[in-house]
Amino acid sequence: QLQLQESGPGLVKPSETLSLTCTVSGGSISSSGYYWGWIRQPPGKGLEWIGNIYYSGSTYYNPSLKSRVTISVDTPKNQFSLKLKSVTAADTAIYYCARRGTMAVAGLDYWGQGALVTVSS
Amino acid sequence: SYELTQPLSVSVALGQTARITCRGNNIGKKNVHWYQQKAGQAPLLVIYRDINRPSGIPERISGSNSGNTAALTISRAQAGDEADYYCQVWDSSTAVFGGGTKLTVL
Numbered sequence: 120q121l122q123l124q125e126s127g128p129g130l131v132k133p134s135e136t137l138s139l140t141c142t143v144s145g146g147s148i149s150s151s152g153y154y155w156g157w158i159r160q161p162p163g164k165g166l167e168w169i170g171n172i173y174y175s176g177s178t179y180y181n182p183s184l185k186s187r188v189t190i191s192v193d194t195p196k197n198q199f200s201l202k203l204k205s206v207t208a209a210d211t212a213i214y215y216c217a218r219r220g221t222m223a224v225a226g227l228d229y230w231g232q233g234a235l236v237t238v239s240s
Numbered sequence: 241s242y243e244l245t246q247p248l249s250v251s252v253a254l255g256q257t258a259r260i261t262c263r264g265n266n267i268g269k270k271n272v273h274w275y276q277q278k279a280g281q282a283p284l285l286v287i288y289r290d291i292n293r294p295s296g297i298p299e300r301i302s303g304s305n306s307g308n309t310a311a312l313t314i315s316r317a318q319a320g321d322e323a324d325y326y327c328q329v330w331d332s333s334t335a336v337f338g339g340g341t342k343l344t345v346l
Contacts, residue, residue, distance in 0.1 A: 156335075166275075166283065166326055168335035179333045182241065215282055225330065226273035226288035233282050 121146040123216050125234035131210075132240050137203040141216030141231060148197045149174040152221035157190065157201045159212040160233075167212075171219060172199055206238045242331040244338035251344045252317045260341045262310040262327030270329045272310040274303055277340075278323045286325075287312060317345050 127139035141155070148155060156171035170180040172190045180188050184203070192199040203210060214234050217227040245263045252258035262272060272290050275283035285294055287303035290310065300315045314321050322345045327338040 158335075165340040166328075166337045168337060171333075171335075181334060220288070224288050224292075224294075225271055226285045226328070227275070227283070227335075228285050228288070228294065230282040230284070 121218065121229045123218065123229055123231035125214060125216050125231045127234060127236070129235060129237060131206055131236060131238050133207055133238055134205055137201070137206050137210060137214075137236055137238070139201045139214055139216075139234060139236070141199050141201075143197045143199075143218075148192065148199065149194050154179075154219040155192065155199045156217055156219060156227070158215045158217055158227070159210075160215070161209075161212045169201065169203075169214075208238050210236070211238045212236060242329065242336050244327055244329065244336055246325075246327060246338040246341045248339070249342045249344065251346055252314070253346050254319065255316055258314045258317050258321070258343055258345075260312045260314075260325050260343065262312075262338050263308055264310075264329065265308060267308055267310050267329065268306045270305075270331070272303065272305050273328045274312045275326045275328065276321075276323045277326065283326065314343070317343075319345050321345055 122144045124142045131137045154171040157169040159167050170190045172178045172192050187204050189202045216231045218229040220228040274287035276286045277283040286297050290305040291303045302313045304311050324340045326340045
């Protein structure tokens with residue numbers, strides 16, 4: 120059974136960089152056809168897609184966040200990571216990592232449990 | 241950018257049928273995915289590519305998509321169906337979510 124687990128600091132200061140890692144177990148991040156991504160959810164609000172990465176390193180980002188976001192992949196460690204720079208209180212959210220299924224499915228079929236990140240001094 | 245519009249809330253009596261809509265320009269030409277999010281939990285994919293259920297999702301949950309409206313239908317609603325539901329499409333390789341609908345089972 121595939122599992123995803125987010126990890127990283129739960130508190131980040133304003134103007135600094137938010138860094139999270141998603142560790143994939145029960146399957147290979149290098150499997151053909153799957154994209155790996157990040158989604159966030161501010162407290163009490165809806166879902167916002169941040170971006171995706173393929174194991175080859177190809178990335179797609181939400182245009183509204185593109186200037187501040189970097190997603191990278193570490194295939195030997197079976198992990199992918201998120202960096203969001205110059206954070207403000209508006210970036211406070213639960214951050215989820217998720218897998219986008221192959222074209223036969225195409226939805227986000229596996230999710231991590233989520234990691235709450237608070238931006239505060 | 242592409243936008244998806246959902247009602248903020250839908251109520252349904254226990255055992256009855258709930259329908260949650262997701263409106264977008266020519267959404268019928270896109271593949272729509274639906275997620276269920278219960279309080280304090282991560283979202284769960286319940287419908288993919290308009291009408292398909294992942295393994296373990298009951299047949300009571302179904303989807304449709306035509307024209308400018310996609311819909312998620314929950315038949316014989318149970319207390320356990322109470323949750324937030326989100327529609328989602330891919331638009332130029334970026335994901336777009338609807339604002340979410342809170343389903344209340346009365």
